[in-house]
Amino acid sequence: MIPAGHLPILLSMSALLLTGSLALSPPKFTKVPKDIISTSGGVASFVCQATGDPKPRVTWNKNGKSMSSQRIEKIEFDGGAGVVLRILPLRAPQDEDIYGCVAENSEGKVSVQAKLSIISEDLLPAGFPKIEKNPQLKVVSRTTSNGRIKQLRSGALQIDNAEDSDEGKYECMASNVEGVRHSSYSRLYVRDPRVYPEERIIPPHFSIIPPATQEIVPGSSANLTCVAAGSPMPCVKWMLNSEDLTPEDDYLDGSSILKLKDILESANYTCVVKSILGIIKANTQIIVKSLPKPPTFLVLIETTATSITIAWDNGSLEPVSHYIIEYSAKSPESKFKAMDPITTTRYSIRGLSPNTDYEIRVSAFNAIGQGPPSDPVEATTLKQAN
Structure with a gap:
C-alpha cells in the first residue's frame, strides 16, 4: 500500500511523464514550395521548411527520385529543418517536372509538391517579370x-x-x-576600416590572361586559367555565351580554372572579373581543327630528262600553311625523299635521273600538323639527249 502522503508526488511524476510524451509531434510545414514558371537558362528556387518534435529533417526529390547534378544546389538552414532547392541554369525539357519536399522525424512524415515549368525567352508573355537593374558589388x-x-x-x-x-x-x-x-x-x-583602409581599394585587373586563341584536335582537353587581382579581391567566373560555366559556390576570389574535356566543337569563352570598382572581361577562342585532308587531282604537267612538274588542288576546306612533296625512284632499294616545304600548288622537281620511273605524292600541313598523303602519281623522265 502506498502511503497517502506519497500519492500526490507519484501522481505529479506520472503527469510529468505523460506531458513529456505528449510534447512529441509529427512534422508540420511552416513554408511550402510554390509552383514556378521560369525561363530557359534562368534560375528556380524552391523553399521548404517544417517544424516538429524532434526537429524534422527536410529532403528534396524529383518526381519521387533522388537528384544529383552540378546544376542543383540544396542549401540547408534551421539545422536541416529547412532546405532551399536551387536549379541553375535551367534546361528544358529535362528540368520541367514535379519536385517533392519531404519532412520526416520519428513521429511521422509529410510531403508536399511543386511544379517547375520553363519557357523559352522568345515565347515569354508580355507581363513576364523583368529585372531592370541587377545588384551591384x-x-x-x-x-x-x-x-x-x-x-x-x-x-x-x-x-x-x-x-x-x-x-x-x-x-x-x-x-x-x-x-x-x-x-x-x-x-x-x-x-574592417582599421585593417582595410580606403586607400587600399584597387580596381580589378588581370594577373594572368588566357590566350586569345587555342587550336586543338577533336576530342582534346584544355584548361583555361584566369587570374585577377584588386582590392577588394574580385570574383572570377567563366561563361560560354550567356551561360555561367562556373558553379555559384565556386566563384573564386581572384582566380578560376575551367577544365574542358573531350572538346568536339569550336567555341568562345569569356572570363568575367568583377568587383565594386568595375567589371573586366577577357575572351578566348578554342578552335577545334583536324589534320588537313590529302591534296586532290594530283596531275603530271611536264617532264624532262631531269625534272617533273606536277600540280594539285587543296583537298581541305580550311587553309593549309604549306605542302611537302615526297618522291622516290621505282626500285626496291629506293626510299621516298622529302623536299623543303612549299606554299604553291604547282612545282617542278629537279635534279632527277634520266629515263627513270618515279612515284610522287603530296601532303598538306596546317597548325595541327601533317595530313595524310595524296594518291601517288607516276612519271618517267625523258632519255638524256646526245
Whole structure:
C-alpha cells in the first residue's frame, strides 16, 4: 500500500511523464514550395521548411527520385529543418517536372509538391517579370546595430550598420502570375576600416590572361586559367555565351580554372572579373581543327630528262600553311625523299635521273600538323639527249 502522503508526488511524476510524451509531434510545414514558371537558362528556387518534435529533417526529390547534378544546389538552414532547392541554369525539357519536399522525424512524415515549368525567352508573355537593374558589388565598413536589414519599396535591400555575417552573395527575385525572374548575383564585402583602409581599394585587373586563341584536335582537353587581382579581391567566373560555366559556390576570389574535356566543337569563352570598382572581361577562342585532308587531282604537267612538274588542288576546306612533296625512284632499294616545304600548288622537281620511273605524292600541313598523303602519281623522265 502506498502511503497517502506519497500519492500526490507519484501522481505529479506520472503527469510529468505523460506531458513529456505528449510534447512529441509529427512534422508540420511552416513554408511550402510554390509552383514556378521560369525561363530557359534562368534560375528556380524552391523553399521548404517544417517544424516538429524532434526537429524534422527536410529532403528534396524529383518526381519521387533522388537528384544529383552540378546544376542543383540544396542549401540547408534551421539545422536541416529547412532546405532551399536551387536549379541553375535551367534546361528544358529535362528540368520541367514535379519536385517533392519531404519532412520526416520519428513521429511521422509529410510531403508536399511543386511544379517547375520553363519557357523559352522568345515565347515569354508580355507581363513576364523583368529585372531592370541587377545588384551591384558593394564594399562597406563594419559596424554593429540591431534591426538593420529591410527591403525598400523600390526593391532595394538596405543593410544598416553592416556586420561580418552580412558578407556574402545576394540576388533579387521578381515574380507575378506569369512567372519568376532572378537577377544575377552580386557580392557584399564587409571590411574592417582599421585593417582595410580606403586607400587600399584597387580596381580589378588581370594577373594572368588566357590566350586569345587555342587550336586543338577533336576530342582534346584544355584548361583555361584566369587570374585577377584588386582590392577588394574580385570574383572570377567563366561563361560560354550567356551561360555561367562556373558553379555559384565556386566563384573564386581572384582566380578560376575551367577544365574542358573531350572538346568536339569550336567555341568562345569569356572570363568575367568583377568587383565594386568595375567589371573586366577577357575572351578566348578554342578552335577545334583536324589534320588537313590529302591534296586532290594530283596531275603530271611536264617532264624532262631531269625534272617533273606536277600540280594539285587543296583537298581541305580550311587553309593549309604549306605542302611537302615526297618522291622516290621505282626500285626496291629506293626510299621516298622529302623536299623543303612549299606554299604553291604547282612545282617542278629537279635534279632527277634520266629515263627513270618515279612515284610522287603530296601532303598538306596546317597548325595541327601533317595530313595524310595524296594518291601517288607516276612519271618517267625523258632519255638524256646526245
